[in-house]
Amino acid sequence: MEYLSIVFQEVYKILFLLVPVLVSVAMIVWLDRRVWAFVQKRQGPNVVGPFGLLQSLADALKYIFKEIIIPSSSNKVIFILAPIVTMTLALIAWAVIPFSATQVLADINVGILYLFAVSSLGVYGIIMGGWASNSKYPFLGAIRSAAQMVSYEVSIGVIIINVLLCVGSLNLNDIVIAQQNMWFVIPLFPMFIIFFISALAETNRPPFDLPEAEAELVAGYQTEYSGMMYAMFWLGEYANILLMCAMGAILFLGGWMSPIDVYPFTLVPGAIWLILKILLLFILFALVKAIVPRYRYDQLMRLGWKVFLPLSLIWVVLTASYLFYFNLLPVN
Amino acid sequence: MIAHAxxxxxxxxxxxxxxxxxxxSKNTVHSVFFLILDFISISCLFIMIGAEFLGMIMLIVYVGAVAVLxxxxxxMLNVAQQKNQWFAGQQSSRHIPVGLIISTLIFFEIIIVIGGWKYKPEIFDINNSISQTSISNTHxxxxxxxxxxxxxxxISGMIxxxxxxxxxxxxxxxxxxxxxxSYIKQISRERTEGVEVLEVQSNKGVKIDD
Incomplete structure (x- = not known):
């Protein structure tokens, strides 16, 4: 009986986290399209509901009622597993995101490594979908995205090391609290820029959306998917984007902490600050989508391996030497 | 403890x-997916014994990078060709001695580990190790x-x-x-080298090099 109550409590907590995440994924799709439209001097979705807020729900309804087509020559088990894997991985990562000093589902010691691990597993959904479709375009898209995600993960990992050098802990709450005096975006500004661009590449956002470059590959790995399975890929993708924004907010923008530590601002709960920071980063993501043309594939690889990786490695050496020389290394 | 078990x-x-x-499994891609599942469950086991850093590194390195490769x-392998050469036919008998040697080696390694664990328990005693202190696994x-x-x-880094x-x-x-x-070449191009005015003879045309 005791176990059962604990289980129910945890399930309640998980639902309390996941339902807002899923709703905000739907809302963020709307926001993305609106920002994209405003940059291009269009209106964007504005018909369904007030300001078109319910557009995503209408889209979801449409996807639910569409037929799920499974190609006859596909590998059916893996074909069905792929969107499930994408969606699950995008959602389980939220377990470690701290919304305030106490509001976190799993306050684990190696939180940032967990986030990094889950985001690096995200490539499997895409590879599985691309391979199981047994078709040329999805397979090409899957191979592209695998190479791209593996490349940019390396620089994200090195950037995380930069932040960890300043914090001295892998716990996400510790990372947030270490930014009490100064957000890491100020001393590590070049790393923030590289993290932002790598996050774009990691989530297959424009200008790095080569896996689904519609002019060359139809829709990349999702070409053969339809109905709710396509929608799951799509939801997983946006949940991943939100997750990367949350990661950026926690690593560089002070997570749930208020920007200035004075009276009226400290009243606002941490979750609100975190959501505002995530939204700020997401609007930047959406603006980039609207204003930057797509990269060529060799340029993408060059940027990842020849520019970002050396730059972030050099910055690790610089940060470590600075902290060591001025005796600022965090010791606990 | 029950939940743990x-x-x-x-x-x-x-x-x-x-x-x-x-x-x-017959399909090689399926076996790689099973290998990934194996890696993931092993890293879960690592996390369960308190080695959360190892478990996460296992996920990042093996599942996130090595298994992708x-x-x-x-x-990229041609599966149809594989079926003829490796799995069916007489050629597979050549691989038996190598397989036997490797499996014997692994068998003796396991014997040594289990024997040591059984008869010299103090070597593997977790109380002697550092994990009992208050600092975290990663530290x-x-x-x-x-x-x-x-x-x-x-040295391992050098290797x-x-x-x-x-x-x-x-x-x-x-x-x-x-x-x-070459980005430098592209940026440093002047108008004078980019545009050239030519006298074109009729019915001859101009040959543009490369």
């Missing part, structure tokens, strides 16, 4: 079954790795670097006739 047996059963399926290679690993074992750590350089040297080939994009 349930989780332990779930993960270990998944690990063992997927390890068997790696060798048993495995998948790459396996997907204790770092404190051991960068002090007592710094030379071993550096990896040499292996990487070797792999690059082996696969590197200079291809001729490739047009490479």
């Amino acid at each position: 349930i989780f332990f047996y779930t993960f270990s059963i998944i690990a063992v079954v997927s390890a068997i399926m790696v060798t048993a 495995f998948l790459f290679v396996v997907m 204790s690993l770092g404190q051991i790795l960068y002090t007592d074992y710094i030379h071993v750590f550096q 990896l670097l040499v292996a990487m350089v070797g792999a690059i040297v082996l696969t590197f080939r200079q291809r001729s006739g490739l047009k490479r994009q």
